[in-house]
Amino acid sequence: MQKELRVLLIRPKYTSLVAHLEPLGLEYIAGLAKDMGIKCEIHDEFDHPWTFRFSRMCRVIKKGNYNYIGLNANANTVDYINKRAKQLKKKFPDITIQVGGPEAEMNYKEFCVDDVDYVYYDNGLSTLKKMWESDFTPEALDELTGIAFKKDGEWIIKEKGEPVCGFITKPDRTAFYRGLKKNYIFMKGKYALSKASFSCPFACSFCYCTKMNSGVYTERDIMEVIDEIEEIKHDKIWFVDDTFFFHRDRVKTFCNEIIKRGIKKNFMAYARADFLAANPDILPLAYEAGFRDILVGLEAISDETLDEYNKQTSKNDNEMAIKNLHDAGIVCNGLFVINYTATRDDYRKLLKFIKDNNLLWVVFGIFTPYKGTDAYAEYQDKVINFKSWRLDGTHITLKPTNMSSFEYMLRYYWIHVLTYPKIMVRTLFGTSYDTKRKGWF
Ligand code: B12
Numbered sequence: 001m002q003k004e005l006r007v008l009l010i011r012p013k014y015t016s017l018v019a020h021l022e023p024l025g026l027e028y029i030a031g032l033a034k035d036m037g038i039k040c041e042i043h044d045e046f047d048h049p050w051t052f053r054f055s056r057m058c059r060v061i062k063k064g065n066y067n068y069i070g071l072n073a074n075a076n077t078v079d080y081i082n083k084r085a086k087q088l089k090k091k092f093p094d095i096t097i098q099v100g101g102p103e104a105e106m107n108y109k110e111f112c113v114d115d116v117d118y119v120y121y122d123n124g125l126s127t128l129k130k131m132w133e134s135d136f137t138p139e140a141l142d143e144l145t146g147i148a149f150k151k152d153g154e155w156i157i158k159e160k161g162e163p164v165c166g167f168i169t170k171p172d173r174t175a176f177y178r179g180l181k182k183n184y185i186f187m188k189g190k191y192a193l194s195k196a197s198f199s200c201p202f203a204c205s206f207c208y209c210t211k212m213n214s215g216v217y218t219e220r221d222i223m224e225v226i227d228e229i230e231e232i233k234h235d236k237i238w239f240v241d242d243t244f245f246f247h248r249d250r251v252k253t254f255c256n257e258i259i260k261r262g263i264k265k266n267f268m269a270y271a272r273a274d275f276l277a278a279n280p281d282i283l284p285l286a287y288e289a290g291f292r293d294i295l296v297g298l299e300a301i302s303d304e305t306l307d308e309y310n311k312q313t314s315k316n317d318n319e320m321a322i323k324n325l326h327d328a329g330i331v332c333n334g335l336f337v338i339n340y341t342a343t344r345d346d347y348r349k350l351l352k353f354i355k356d357n358n359l360l361w362v363v364f365g366i367f368t369p370y371k372g373t374d375a376y377a378e379y380q381d382k383v384i385n386f387k388s389w390r391l392d393g394t395h396i397t398l399k400p401t402n403m404s405s406f407e408y409m410l411r412y413y414w415i416h417v418l419t420y421p422k423i424m425v426r427t428l429f430g431t432s433y434d435t436k437r438k439g440w441f
């Protein structure tokens with residue numbers, strides 16, 4: 001007979017100065033549990049201090065009498081999760097531990113350890129629903145796709161199911177509303193998240209997103225997405241789609257419907273530089289609909305490096321994208337990847353590019369070959385200090401070729417010192433969204 005499930009979903013905390021936002025993936029699972037009448041709670045470690053993490057977790061488990069723990073995994077939390085699984089099993093031997101999330105989706109083997117019971121890597125949540133409906137016998141689990149489980153002490157790895165193009169449930173946003181006080185994006189305010197598509201149709205070498213959903217780009221019904229965001233009791237929405245601006249007509253339909261329904265919210269989304277360069281005419285409509293922030297993976301400022309990343313864009317696309325966004329009054333948030341081959345001159349040129357193109361909002365990540373990406377296949381023999389907590393885009397994992405690691409990091413911090421105070425000052429003066437303005441005020 002199936003035991004009564006009482007599910008605690010845990011999001012491990014990691015250092016992040018950039019943002020603290022709702023655990024959308026876990027909210028979808030909480031939504032599923034709600035539909036199925038299963039008791040479920042989210043324990044978001046981001047809502048709590050760094051101290052006494054384990055004892056706090058144990059207290060929550062005891063208080064709710066939870067017997068099923070679901071952990072959300074990113075590349076930078078693998079070791080933490082496996083360590084916690086061991087500690088939890090020792091303290092609560094009868095508890096079931098399941099790991100899912102972005103890192104598990106591609107690198108499920110990392111969690112096939114003694115103290116984890118199930119690893120979830122299927123596309124979408126239909127398999128989780130079937131699991132929860134089943135009696136958890138190896139025979140029942142053997143019928144499912146995209147999970148790993150143990151049979152007679154051996155891990156059984158089931159093939160992934162088909163890509164998905166929608167969610168089977170709505171997110172339970174209790175955690176969002178509860179965590180709103182602490183919710184922020186650096187200097188931008190509080191945001192709710194929404195996801196309207198899966199994966200990405202491009203193939204940048206360093207990118208993990210393009211491998212998700214079995215590498216197949218799919219889109220949710222756009223009207224369903226609009227219904228969803230209309231219901232969110234918050235005025236700032238970040239579409240976390242890997243590239244929201246892809247099908248021109250879909251973007252237009254979205255914007256027109258938002259305007260027609262009189263939805264007054266601010267939107268932020270990712271778009272590629274080539275799309276923005278080629279479709280300037282759509283941007284005033286996007287502005288009218290409420291888009292104020294576009295995140296653009298500019299990545300690099302030379303065609304050679306862009307080619308090396310297989311970005312399929314050019315320096316010219318990058319410049320045109322920034323100009324078109326600024327002309328439409330939309331902020332271009334330039335995302336850059338600092339290559340391990342960066343020279344002193346590259347750092348200088350990057351700053352010059354930012355100045356010449358009047359870019360205010362910038363984010364710099366250090367090139368990291370995440371496991372599962374094309375870059376990992378290329379660089380796996382060269383990686384250094386590849387510990388999971390260091391895989392957050394702010395640590396060196398490939399030895400810099402043109403300077404010492406010390407100098408590389410110094411320069412990495414220095415570009416922040418040279419760019420971030422201006423964001424802060426402009427925010428203070430209320431001019432950080434004036435895309436025509438130059439200077440500090
Ligand atoms: C928004 C976002 C952020 C936000 C934070 C979001 C938040 N909620 O707090 C910010 C900007 C802070 C962020 C930071 C980081 N992020 Co991020 N982020 C994303 C993004 C764009 C969307 C995530 C999201 O909301 N998805 C929507 C939900 C619905 O999907 P989901 O979380 O995957 O959950 C589904 C499944 O995974 C599954 N699931 C999830 N958890 C569990 C648990 C169980 C038990 C089960 C059964 C299933 C399950 O069910 C859910 C519904 O289907 C993704 C890109 C992407 N394509 O996913 C990257 C992504 C998740 N981030 C990534 C990374 C690496 C990071 C960083 C750690 C490093 C970096 N350089 O980007 C940093 C942290 C740096 C730092 N120190 O701050 C990688 C993960 C790669 C990996 N192998 O783990 C991704 C895929 C992008 C990338 N860079 O390639 N990120």
Ligand code: SF4
Binds near residue numbers: 200202209242
């Ligand atoms: S970096 Fe952006 S454009 Fe490139 S594959 Fe990833 S999500 Fe797509």
